[in-house]
Amino acid sequence: MRRILPILLLLLAGQAHAGAVLVMNSGEASLSVIDMASQRELKRIPVLREPHHVMLTPDKRELLVGDTVANEILAFDPNTFELRRRIPAADPYQIGFSPDGKYLVVNGLARAQVDIHDAVSFKLVKRFPLKSMPSHMAFSPDSASVFITLQGTAKLAAIDLRALSVRWIAETGPAPAGVMWHNGRLLVANMGSDDVWVLNAATGKTERKIRTGKGAHQLFPSPDGKLIYVNNRIDSTTVTLDPATLNVVRSYKLPGGPDDIEFAPDGKVWFTLRFVHKVAVLDPVSGQFSTIDVGRSPHGIFLNAKATPK
Amino acid sequence: MTGWFDAAAGWLQESLLLPAMYGLGLMEWEDVSFGWALFAVYGMAQVVVTFALCVPLERWRPVEHWPDSKAVAVDVLYTFISRVGLLPLVTFVLFYKLQVGLNGFLADQGFVPPTLERLIPGLLGHQVVTFLLYVIILDFTDYWRHRLSHVFNWWYALHAVHHAQRQMTFWSDDRNHLLDDVIAFVWFTVIALLIGIPPMQFPLLVLLLRLVESVSHANARLSFGWLGERLLVSPRFHRAHHGVTAAGYVSVNYGALLPWWDMIFGTADFSRSFAATGDPTAEEALATGSYVEQHWVALRRMVREFGRG
Numbered sequence: 001m002r003r004i005l006p007i008l009l010l011l012l013a014g015q016a017h018a019g020a021v022l023v024m025n026s027g028e029a030s031l032s033v034i035d036m037a038s039q040r041e042l043k044r045i046p047v048l049r050e051p052h053h054v055m056l057t058p059d060k061r062e063l064l065v066g067d068t069v070a071n072e073i074l075a076f077d078p079n080t081f082e083l084r085r086r087i088p089a090a091d092p093y094q095i096g097f098s099p100d101g102k103y104l105v106v107n108g109l110a111r112a113q114v115d116i117h118d119a120v121s122f123k124l125v126k127r128f129p130l131k132s133m134p135s136h137m138a139f140s141p142d143s144a145s146v147f148i149t150l151q152g153t154a155k156l157a158a159i160d161l162r163a164l165s166v167r168w169i170a171e172t173g174p175a176p177a178g179v180m181w182h183n184g185r186l187l188v189a190n191m192g193s194d195d196v197w198v199l200n201a202a203t204g205k206t207e208r209k210i211r212t213g214k215g216a217h218q219l220f221p222s223p224d225g226k227l228i229y230v231n232n233r234i235d236s237t238t239v240t241l242d243p244a245t246l247n248v249v250r251s252y253k254l255p256g257g258p259d260d261i262e263f264a265p266d267g268k269v270w271f272t273l274r275f276v277h278k279v280a281v282l283d284p285v286s287g288q289f290s291t292i293d294v295g296r297s298p299h300g301i302f303l304n305a306k307a308t309p310k
Numbered sequence: 311m312t313g314w315f316d317a318a319a320g321w322l323q324e325s326l327l328l329p330a331m332y333g334l335g336l337m338e339w340e341d342v343s344f345g346w347a348l349f350a351v352y353g354m355a356q357v358v359v360t361f362a363l364c365v366p367l368e369r370w371r372p373v374e375h376w377p378d379s380k381a382v383a384v385d386v387l388y389t390f391i392s393r394v395g396l397l398p399l400v401t402f403v404l405f406y407k408l409q410v411g412l413n414g415f416l417a418d419q420g421f422v423p424p425t426l427e428r429l430i431p432g433l434l435g436h437q438v439v440t441f442l443l444y445v446i447i448l449d450f451t452d453y454w455r456h457r458l459s460h461v462f463n464w465w466y467a468l469h470a471v472h473h474a475q476r477q478m479t480f481w482s483d484d485r486n487h488l489l490d491d492v493i494a495f496v497w498f499t500v501i502a503l504l505i506g507i508p509p510m511q512f513p514l515l516v517l518l519l520r521l522v523e524s525v526s527h528a529n530a531r532l533s534f535g536w537l538g539e540r541l542l543v544s545p546r547f548h549r550a551h552h553g554v555t556a557a558g559y560v561s562v563n564y565g566a567l568l569p570w571w572d573m574i575f576g577t578a579d580f581s582r583s584f585a586a587t588g589d590p591t592a593e594e595a596l597a598t599g600s601y602v603e604q605h606w607v608a609l610r611r612m613v614r615e616f617g618r619g
Contacts, residue, residue: 027316027344027345027348028437029437030435044435046434046435046437047434048425048427048428048434049425069409069410069413070425071413071414071416088417088420088421089417090413090414090415090417091414091417108414109341110406110407110410110414111410111411111414132338133338151338152338174335174337174338175337175338175340191337191338191340192332192335192337192338214332215328215332215337233328233340234328234329234332255324256320256324257323257328274344275320275321275324275328275344276317276320276324277316277320296316296344297344
């Protein structure tokens, strides 16, 4: 009875499961579904091989998950997390839609290629072999360009999405990972060093370097635009930057290798922790955080405060 | 149980592997480093379990006593090169690269590459059952690889390095000519690609198979009983394969993990007890020579066999 009672209470509450988080367990071929309110893992959805990243379609009707080693993209219902269809795709590591909704860009990290697909039909429009290890991406707000970090060769490639050609390839720090558009500039997190480089988006020239921590990996703007979060994998920290000055505002220690981030409506920040197989929920005001066990090597994360998983 | 391995691999990755990669400027490989850490943890566990199991076993009920064990020393060298050295890492990376290339090509043609779980959708989400099925399939194909290595004269010329050992112990499992190892790797890889083994499981499969193989080579008077011997390859069963009367081109008990394939294809022999091991037809250098001598003599023999057509 002691076990049944909480379940009954949850059922009676009706909305208890409203709000859920989907986590890509890249090391064990599954997706964890977490109830936001109770911060408990509800179930694991099996997939074929190695799910890494996740992206909503422009119409927000489907949630795409890239399974790299299975060479397929899985399309889920973003509200129920039910699988709707499977789409063959070569090595879909990082996926992203251009802001105008015209293209789906797929970075094949292991195959050293960037595929530009039609966002509606998913038909391949053009492939760019880019050495090497195309990792993260950022779009210019006008959808004219997509910028791709080349993790293996310490470069950043700018692809012109109108001419479908490579516009420039610029030097970065070692092992560049996350890249973010920021007021006509690009912020590039260099995993092989402890800094974020600021590049001119038009020319690719480096203008400034900001020290954030060893293993600078990924950047995320907060929903209110008041902060930029930078995760540092080796130091296991996340630091916040002031978007106006790009100076470090605050640093949080998050042991376990913080990777991807989602922002909850209640102000909490959800992180995947790759090395300890957990998700952390950080209160950025107090600096306190709790953790939730998930599968091996959790990578991408998707939060929907209105989701009711089935 | 796997939770401990995961935790250990996570600790290894965060505390040792990534800081070392950061220091060496190898952070571009960060994303696959968990696979390496997991591989290392399982590898270390395998070595520890093999030692913990086989050393007392060989002392408790040895089949043979030798005045000295000089011939065993070279087998220890084989083991370190094969298991603790870079070989497992290289094979893992090579397999990963091959799988990415082939499967990506298939995906480009509009096909989701083959996997057992696509063939039998009920397997999705049942990783242990799927893992066991992969083990059975790989063991079946390995039976044929091993059997063929006794059929073709040129191939057996290499494989004779493994059979020439007269002082067979659990160390002898890795006593293989490097070229024979390469052929085995290619064989294993082609099969693994065809049935879509995930890279993260591939090293675990190899490690599991090799643990049983180590035990089956032990110098131990150990049988698993009438039923047990028909379920899993025992030291007694495998010793018959290494027996002096079974060495060479026609042998028995080729199975590495499961004796089922020998039973099905008529090569099982449960009648022999603990025979003396070795290959009387092999050159003495293959039995007692150094690591380099064994490789050279076997290679020369292989070329000779090719010359004979």
